[in-house]
Amino acid sequence: MQEIRQLTVLGRYGYDSIPTITQFAAEAAKAALLDQDAVFHCQMAVDEACTNIIEHAYGEKNVGNIEITCFVEPGSCTFQIIDHGKPFDPDKVPVPKIGASLQDIRPGGIGLHLMRHLMDDVQFEFAQGGNKLTMKKSSAPQATPPQSIQIQQMPQDIWLIQPYDRLDATTAPELENTLIDLLQQGRFWILVDMAQVSYISSRGLKALASAWRQADNNNGALALCNINPQVLSVFETVGFTQIFTIHPSQNAALSAMSEQKISKK
Amino acid sequence: MEISVTEMNRATLFTISGRIDSSNANQLGDALNARIDAGTLNIVVDLEKVDYLSSGGLRELVGALKRVKNDDGDLRLCSLPPRIQDVLELAGLDALFQVFETQVLAVGSF
Numbered sequence: 081m082q083e084i085r086q087l088t089v090l091g092r093y094g095y096d097s098i099p100t101i102t103q104f105a106a107e108a109a110k111a112a113l114l115d116q117d118a119v120f121h122c123q124m125a126v127d128e129a130c131t132n133i134i135e136h137a138y139g140e141k142n143v144g145n146i147e148i149t150c151f152v153e154p155g156s157c158t159f160q161i162i163d164h165g166k167p168f169d170p171d172k173v174p175v176p177k178i179g180a181s182l183q184d185i186r187p188g189g190i191g192l193h194l195m196r197h198l199m200d201d202v203q204f205e206f207a208q209g210g211n212k213l214t215m216k217k218s219s220a221p222q223a224t225p226p227q228s229i230q231i232q233q234m235p236q237d238i239w240l241i242q243p244y245d246r247l248d249a250t251t252a253p254e255l256e257n258t259l260i261d262l263l264q265q266g267r268f269w270i271l272v273d274m275a276q277v278s279y280i281s282s283r284g285l286k287a288l289a290s291a292w293r294q295a296d297n298n299n300g301a302l303a304l305c306n307i308n309p310q311v312l313s314v315f316e317t318v319g320f321t322q323i324f325t326i327h328p329s330q331n332a333a334l335s336a337m338s339e340q341k342i343s344k345k
Numbered sequence: 346m347e348i349s350v351t352e353m354n355r356a357t358l359f360t361i362s363g364r365i366d367s368s369n370a371n372q373l374g375d376a377l378n379a380r381i382d383a384g385t386l387n388i389v390v391d392l393e394k395v396d397y398l399s400s401g402g403l404r405e406l407v408g409a410l411k412r413v414k415n416d417d418g419d420l421r422l423c424s425l426p427p428r429i430q431d432v433l434e435l436a437g438l439d440a441l442f443q444v445f446e447t448q449v450l451a452v453g454s455f
Contacts, residue, residue, distance in 0.1 A: 095366075095367045096368050098366045099364070102397070123397070127366055131367040131400070182407075182414060190400040190438075193435075193436065194399075194436060
């Protein structure tokens with residue numbers, strides 16, 4: 081299952097096209113499910129390659145187009161970069177001396193050196209009147225988190241909410257708003273499944289606590305399940321294990337909450 | 346990229362944020378060179394808020410370092426995010442720059 085992405089960089093924009101190029105590379109690497117470091121490395125390597133093309137192959141004047149094709153598959157991303165400038169021979173680029181003194185440092189060659197270190201494989205060819213550079217990067221494919229908080233109505237009108245990844249200052253508002261919406265609709269029986277939550281900040285804790293209070297005030301309940309040990313230790317530290325009912329699994333939580341709801345009627 | 350320049354007693358502090366690549370590295374070079382032209386010799390560059398730095402930016406830093414070293418000054422770096430530290434090492438430039446954990450340590454080192 082391979083996806084092919086293409087970007088044609090118009091030469092007349094010169095170095096101004098670099099941000100577009102790095103964004104293209106980062107998006108392709110993310111689509112290939114590479115880890116965050118590998119995504120960063122792809123951005124840098126493609127940037128360095130295109131910067132070199134503009135500077136050396138096209139000599140910064142009458143810069144021609146650059147064609148970037150990216151072959152994306154889970155766990156690997158291959159970039160093919162074609163230009164029609166002067167033939168490039170990587171063997172003629174002096175290898176920068178690592179640990180060279182300041183006088184000996186020559187800025188040229190750093191880009192090529194970085195590309196070779198950042199990517200798993202780097203190959204140059206000169207064919208059909210153009211330079212073709214092929215660079216590949218692989219990493220263990222990363223799990224894709226769901227794009228948003230999942231909300232589901234369960235039997236007994238219990239509402240199941242599944243946040244994901246990190247609940248910090250930037251992501252907690254989404255959870256906060258989801259909870260507020262439910263409470264405003266009079267849904268006071270809420271189960272928050274924390275299975276996919278790897279981190280919670282004070283903002284995330286606050287969102288849960290204020291929803292818990294509102295549910296409790298309205299003769300309902302907000303319970304939690306599947307909390308991972310790191311997140312649980314945060315709950316313990318702030319004393320939240322005293323407030324929240326925490327269930328080991330979604331099923332256990334749903335049946336306990338159903339019984340509790342029936343007995344309250 | 347944003348650059349702010351603060352004159353301290355011991356050194357001139359450049360606080361940079363955002364991305365530095367070949368499309369904007371010359372802005373960094375111009376900012377550094379303008380101060381060096383005006384006689385500044387001791388420079389601290391705070392990279393804490395920099396999330397991307399390619400060889401274009403490194404080249405400007407090395408160029409400025411060479412200029413101030415010629416007159417017995419120095420350009421020192423501080424607060425490098427881990428990925429930027431990696432880039433500096435991969436480029437083989439980590440030995441050229443004195444790198445400090447914090448701004449206070451870097452400025453105080455002069």
